[in-house]
Amino acid sequence: MKFALKSSLLSIALSAAMSTAALAGDLVINFDDPNPGPKAGFEAAVEAFKAANPDVNVIVNINDREAHKTAIRNFLSADAPDITSWYPGNRMAPFVEAGLFEDVSDVWEANGFSDSLAAIKPTMTIDGKQWGVPYTYYQWGVYYRKDIFDKLGLAEPTNWDEFNAAAMTLKDAGVTPITIGTKYLWTAAGVFDYLNLRINGYEVHNDLTAGKVKYTDERIKNVFMVWKDMIDAGYFVDNHATMSWQDAIAPFANGDAAMYVMGNFSVDGYKNAGMTEDQIDYFQFPEITPGLPRAEEAPADAFFIPTRAKNKEDARKFLAFVAQPDIQTEWNKTIGQLPINKNASVGDSKFLQEGFETLSTATGLAQFYDRDAPAQMAKAGMEGFQEFMLDTSKMDAILERLDKVQDEVYK
Amino acid sequence: MNAANGSQRSWFQRNRITLAPWLFVAPALLFFSVYVIIPIFQSITISFYEWNGLYNAQGESTATWVGLQNYEKLLDDERFFVSLKNNVIWLVFYMLAVPAGLAIALFLNQTVTGIRIYKSLFFFPFVISQVVVGLIFGWFYNPDFGVIGSVWKAAFCEEVINIVGNVSTRCTHSPPDILADETWATYGIIFAGLWPQIAYCMILYLTGLNNVSPDQIEAARLDGARGWRMLRHVILPQLAPATFLAIVVTVIGALRSFDMIAIMTRGGPYGSTNVLAYYMYETAISEYGDRYGYGSAIATVLFLIMLVYISYFLWRMYQDERGR
Structure with missing residues (x-):
């Protein structure tokens, strides 16, 4: 009709x-x-x-x-x-x-x-x-407060140990390492994508978004385990679920948080929030699995x-x-x-x-979780990421639910 | 005057009485069927298809018939049951607007100088758009700069100077983040929704109170009825039409709660504040939704739930008409 x-x-x-x-x-x-x-x-x-x-x-x-x-x-x-x-x-x-x-x-x-x-x-x-x-x-990566890093004598981390060490130094100085606003979900996918690209590489990212790798796969679980360590150690700002990505600039601008995993379009936002080019800088998301060919979000x-x-x-x-x-x-x-x-x-x-x-110089370019995965999968996945960030103990239940959605989407 | 003309006029004259009401009703019928009746059947039809809402270049639909599969999926969909449960929570707690509206109406139903101003102030939230109410309450709940956040900070937080010399706060307990907490978010939205809804019920009761017959009150008073008994046995029965209307608009308001959710949480965190109406929108037409068939199945379920209520409403109206 x-x-x-x-x-x-x-x-x-x-x-x-x-x-x-x-x-x-x-x-x-x-x-x-x-x-x-x-x-x-x-x-x-x-x-x-x-x-x-x-x-x-x-x-x-x-x-x-x-x-x-x-x-x-x-x-x-x-x-x-x-x-x-x-x-x-x-x-x-x-x-x-x-x-x-x-x-x-x-x-x-x-x-x-x-x-x-x-x-x-x-x-x-x-x-x-x-x-x-x-x-x-445009590129994605880690935007950081250069003035805070300089004050604490930190250099741009190039591998995961250096990144963790920097995060701990920041925490000791009373600065939350990473700001993020997950109200509109996709920002969490940026973090997930980078952890996945650095731990498992480009192929696994593509296979996951193409439905060829399960979410309960050991490799994906590893990603969530690393992410869990970051969340449990307090790397991310509180109240991220009520903030949009623009809201999350506020703690960054105030000096309460020092890093932001974001796309380059955010630079305008930093400048509008009163930060100068000398205060902010960029580094590539650091290596996690040594020797893994580097792929980027673009x-x-x-x-x-x-x-x-x-x-x-x-x-x-x-x-x-x-x-x-x-x-x-x-x-x-x-x-x-x-x-x-x-x-x-x-x-x-x-x-x-x-x-x-x-x-x-990247060996592979990913589009982004929500563009590489079909809409329904992307939505469910990103909701799962947000839920996980709010309560890491739900990991297994979330991964199983995502598997179920995956079965349905890629039938 | 020729014969044809005459016969035409006589046909019209003969049928004028039967035709006239239909002529008056025709525009309403036309638009009601185009915008309400036909879409209901269309959406029921689509719920038997799997369709992403696209037509191909030849203008043919890309839908494929899947029978009852969409409904089978619903039975296995956590999100759907979360939405259904939230709909029930909305229905139950939204009903608080009726007694609360009555209480305020009774309170305001007195002759004091400037009572009209107080009445209009109480009625004010209903005049504001739901979107604005949602925004205001969203800020109100905000743990960083909202009222709740500020009060909390005064109690549990101290101001510190952070590493770059700006003022920052450090808390012994972090402030409650109502709209990001799956247990509280729905109640937070309902509370915001109650604000205008109470005003609506209040105005219904205020008009109802105007029609309460003074004779009966006088008579009841002579018989010694006061306070609660007066309200229960004399006032309330006379307010029955207002109560009925208040319940009707509140049930409808609860079932179509959409704008507040869209503004305050967009169904989040992770789908925990979805209601059927918003879940349907999300699956069928939002940015990540292209499942028209599944969305229509949700819409059909919502329609069936409403149908039960609408049937009762119509039956009740019919009874009233006959009683007269």
Whole structure:
């Protein structure tokens, strides 16, 4: 019933769209970030594209990020734009499987992206084809209060013993080692991912999020055991479950906590909270299993062509355009993130420089727990992480529950 | 005047009495079926499918028929039972709004200078949006800067200067984090929800009290009824319609508690404050939800629970109508 009604509504919507049909030269782009920086970066790129293609009339719709996440389900099948922003990895999988995204392997082929965008190619690939073109990504790692570390004579830890020693020194000085706000769950996944990547490595991360490794597996249990030691030793701030990631900056800014496992987008937040670049610095999440090849979290944002797009020719031009080194350089300088094209140059903030160094020498790039795992699994997993952080004694029950969800999700 | 015209008019004239009510009801019927009746059946239909809410490029649904599987999964889903249990807790504790509203109404039902101002002040929380109430109580409960946190800090914490020279607090017992504690979070939200709900019940009783017949009170007084007996046997029976309405709106309020949960905890910590309505939203349309079929199954269960109550309500209305 729903289906019949929906498709009849659809045909009405379609005929309406036909009557106001976009002219051949129109290119409609749906973008998902109205914040000043990202918007400016995107608009500058669009202007550059217009200058290079004067015959194309670009129409831009900028939507709020959360609204975009809901709206995309409708507009992909009803009134599709020619280009839409979205995320790679498992986040694009439902749309690819429903046949709503266009295969753009030809764009990758024609522009040599397999080489210049090699870092992100695996996560843009499903069934051996590429479905979109990424324009930015950013590093994760440990952001820390350099002034506090200096005062206590601490150096950036490079392995787990040094990290623990630093944490104990901080605790003795009355500083909580790590701040975190788990109200919106995903921050806890960042900690879990890094522990997993450092203890078990990239393959296990991928196998876990692909449902090939159980949560009750010894290797995953090891991750939780290390995490448990950290929690029981009081490494994390109290009350984290009522704080968002922005709220969790407060103890960091006040000097009550000294480290934050976060993505590079948080640097703006530190500066807004009154910290200067001299007070904060970045180090790679330290090694835990000695000699394990280092993999990093590097979530990317990308552009896709909906199957129902009307102007796929110009859309392909745009995809090729946003991956150009000069465009990615400018764009990412504006938004303070890292370009993916290896021929692009990186902005000169120290965080970007270190981030570039971190990602370009990594052996594997993970997207993030909630982008690598399917939505249902990600939700259950992240709730489990939060529950575990509040009460470590529930570990076994949580892991068994996650196994049950896993059985259901990847059947 | 030609014949056709005449016959048309006579047809209309003949049926005018039967047609008129239908004409008046038609717009309401139309919108009620489009926005309420049809969606109920659609959502029941979807609950037999496994579907991520997507149509493919040809506009065909990607749903697959799974029969009763979604309902079988419900029986094995801890989160579902947690939500169901929370719904019951909401129903029970939300009912406190009815006696509390009555008590405040009785208290305010007197003639003192400026009583209207007091009445409107008591009614104020109901005028505020639920979202705002949720936000205010969220801050109220906040262990760092909320009222509870501040009181606690005064009792158990001392101010210290931390390593970078800023003021910080050190506590012998850390302050209670109500909204992050699975045992207390639901009660915390219900307490916040009671604030406007009590105001609502109060206003219902205040209007009810206006209609209490003074003669009967006079008569009861002559017979020596006072205090509790007066309330129990004379006032309350006359307030029966107000009580009925207060219970109805409170039950509905409890069953559709959604905004407060969305604002205060988003169902967290780890799903422990979910109710059926929020759990349905979470599984079907939130950021990590793309299970329309499963969400619809939850919606159907919620609908069936409501149906029991709605049937009673309709039956009761029908009885009242007949009694007249």
